Amino acid sequence: MKKLSVLILALIMFFAIISCEKDKNTGSRSDTTSASAGSEGDEATVTLYNISDYDFTSVAISKSDQNKWSENLITEVLKAGSNTTVKIRIPADKEEGFFEVLAKDAEGRSFEFSYLDLSELTEKGGSISLALTEGGDGFANFSKPYVEPTLTIDSTPTKLNYKVGEEYDPSGFVATYTDIEGDVITLGADDVKFIVSGTVEITKGRPFTAAGQKVVVVQYSGLTQQFELAVE
Numbered sequence: 001m002k003k004l005s006v007l008i009l010a011l012i013m014f015f016a017i018i019s020c021e022k023d024k025n026t027g028s029r030s031d032t033t034s035a036s037a038g039s040e041g042d043e044a045t046v047t048l049y050n051i052s053d054y055d056f057t058s059v060a061i062s063k064s065d066q067n068k069w070s071e072n073l074i075t076e077v078l079k080a081g082s083n084t085t086v087k088i089r090i091p092a093d094k095e096e097g098f099f100e101v102l103a104k105d106a107e108g109r110s111f112e113f114s115y116l117d118l119s120e121l122t123e124k125g126g127s128i129s130l131a132l133t134e135g136g137d138g139f140a141n142f143s144k145p146y147v148e149p150t151l152t153i154d155s156t157p158t159k160l161n162y163k164v165g166e167e168y169d170p171s172g173f174v175a176t177y178t179d180i181e182g183d184v185i186t187l188g189a190d191d192v193k194f195i196v197s198g199t200v201e202i203t204k205g206r207p208f209t210a211a212g213q214k215v216v217v218v219q220y221s222g223l224t225q226q227f228e229l230a231v232e
Contacts, residue, residue, distance in 0.1 A: 042090050047127040048073070049083045052138075054111065056103040059130075061088070061116075064098040077106075088128075094119045101130060101140045113138035120144060124182065147182040151175060151223035157189070160229040164211055168202045170194060177220055193219040 050056060056078040060069035073086040091097045097119030103111045113130050114137075120126075121142065129141045158172035170189035177185045194202050195217040202216070208231045218225045 042123055043087045044090050044121055044123050044125045045085055046088050046121070046125045046142075047083050048078065048086050049127060049129040050078045050080055050103075051129055052103075052111070052132045053080050054103075054105050054109075054132075055079045056111075056130075057106050058104045059086070060102045062100050062102070063091075063096065064100055065096065069102055078103075083127075088118070088121065090121050090123065091118055097121070099140070101128075101138075103130060103138075111138050113140040116140035116142060118142055144181045147178060147180050149180055149221065149223060150178045151218070151220055151225050152177075153218060153225045153227060156227045157229075160227075162208050162229065162231045164209065164231060165207050166231075167205045167207050168194075170204055175218065175220070175225065177223070179221075187220060191220065195219060 048059065056074070058072040059074050059078060060072060062069045073088075074084055076084070078084055097117055099116040099118055101113040101116055103113065105111075111130075111132065116128065124145050126142055126144045129143070130138065131141070132138050152175060154174040154176055155172055157170045159169045162168070173189040173192075175187040175192060177187055179185065189204065196202055196214050208214075211231050214229050214231060216227055216229060218227070
């Protein structure tokens with residue numbers, strides 16, 4: 001009976017040690033094992049900005065809920081105030097797009113940057129900035145690539161020929177606006193301004209008082225396009 005009690009006690013201690021070792025291994029990320037930057041998905045090229053005061057010899061990334069860092073993303077020293085391009089795997093699950101970044105300098109010091117939200121990362125890429133607060137806390141910020149805004153007329157109003165006294169009808173007008181983040185917005189006649197003679201805004205139902213060929217300037221968010229109509 002005594003031998004059986006000793007055996008049971010030994011088994012209990014064995015499993016307790018195994019459990020402790022498991023907890024110890026999962027408590028922090030390993031910086032020696034490579035891991036994918038995101039779950040299975042395509043890669044995007046992003047510009048990595050180092051806006052700290054330190055030169056980094058390595059930069060790795062990890063999902064916030066994982067315990068392994070990726071391989072070193074940079075091939076040369078990323079000096080303070082400089083930037084380089086790196087490949088980042090696009091998260092397949094946008095709801096789990098939060099990451100951490102680990103950077104090291106030549107002296108072996110480690111800097112961890114938090115709050116990196118890659119849920120909006122696409123094949124178009126973007127930029128990641130690594131910064132340190134005065135207190136030494138690191139944070140990483142992702143920005144979409146800048147896109148030059150554009151305004152395009154897809155279809156002019158159906159009615160383009162009028163007689164003096166007839167009311168302006170912009171029905172059928174459709175335009176497309178692309179903003180600085182690449183988002184596309186479809187616009188109707190109610191979303192834009194129609195300007196003639198340089199400063200006169202014409203709206204639906206306003207009668208034309210003078211004959212002639214009219215250049216109609218379409219205005220939206222600081223951009224313009226134009227089309228012509230005729231008044232007899």
